[in-house]
Amino acid sequence: MAFQALVVKSGTKMSIAIMMFYYAIAATSAISIIAICILVYRVAFPTILSFPWSLPSENSRKRKEERKMTVVFAGSFNPPHWGHLVMIRYLADRYGRVICCIGVNPDKKYDVTPQTRARILRNMLVGSGSGVGVGKDGTTTSCDNVRVEVVTGYIWRYARTQNASLFFRGIRTWAADGPEERKLQLLNSWGPLLLGRIWPMRTIFLEGDPKYRDVSSTRTRMICGNVRRRREGRGNSAKNDDDDELSQLVPLCVLDDIVDAYGTVA
Template identity: 40%
Template sequence: MDVVKRRLDPRSYVKLVGSVEGCCVAPLAALWTSPPASVVRWDLAANAYPAPSGRKGPVVFAGSFNPPHHGHMEIIRYLSKAFSEVHIVIGMNPNKIYPVSPETRKQIIEQALPFIGAGNAKVWVWGDVIFKLAQHVGASALYRGIRSWEEDGKAERYLEAKLRTCAKQSRFKTFAGL
């Protein structure tokens, strides 16, 4: 899409993206009713996420972290065991007002990292599209947390459909069950 974006004027590009979303992404997301196969589920018996297998390259964990809480820390702990680098990305939506500033959220997370054994994690405040940072750090996957499939499932299906439709390669994972 970046090649197309460079060749079209901004107005034509926005129209094209809107058309792709309207005819491909949105209908697919609306028909998709099951959770993605790649959901990492909380193990009630162990009171933790399942033990990760193998250490892989860098990974991105994105969210608003407003405010950071124990659920976020459990996901970061899991990822830090499963991957060589964890890039925690505090996304900023300019259309939202947050009670806790992004820099304060970053400081809270950074102060918690040593206590959860996540020395291989770095926190970013990011105002652009998350996948650009993921490309910059060479991430092998993007993780996000959701409250529940019933509450956040429609938005997750839409995002996964969009990633599968628009991206050459994408590994998108979701955490559920906190």
């Protein structure tokens, strides 16, 4: 009888262990399904902030919380221009710390190196903070809480080391840039989960001010080439429409830097 009782007791413990094992599998599966649904939803229905961008009320709880947050603003900044600066000013005003990240692909050759673009962007922010880069709207929001970094590897991985809460991407409009941006969004959504075993931060797309949506890197480089040739005496030495148009694309405080960097780029 004692032996039978022991067998029954052991069998009961075994049944409980097996039941707990199946419960654990079911719970893990449920969590995985929920996580997948959340990520699919984020990709299918991206968060887009349309211009004009709003700010929480000055004394609101959300405003105070956001002033403690670090966010990442990732882009090629090729070249940095007014559209970028207006977005950075907004983020700097809304959040406690902004890190502008320029990604580097070691296998790719760049006409203008990421380090050069980072230097120009830093000069732009310094000029903006001192009032040199005053925008068309007259604003001179300080960008003292903004840092520019060149990042090799996955930017989402670097963002985690900085305790960033949100990942921002600047776009003209979702209709214009959405298809290409969705590829990066997939990488930033699934990469951390599959490669880093960490939950991905949310990506927010910032649609640009309509005044700067026509800023084209190709057009900017072409104008820089014209201005540089004129300065070197290979063209009309008088100030012309190219100078005026370029000043509408990039702040005056970095105009010469951009001409020097991009004037020889085909």
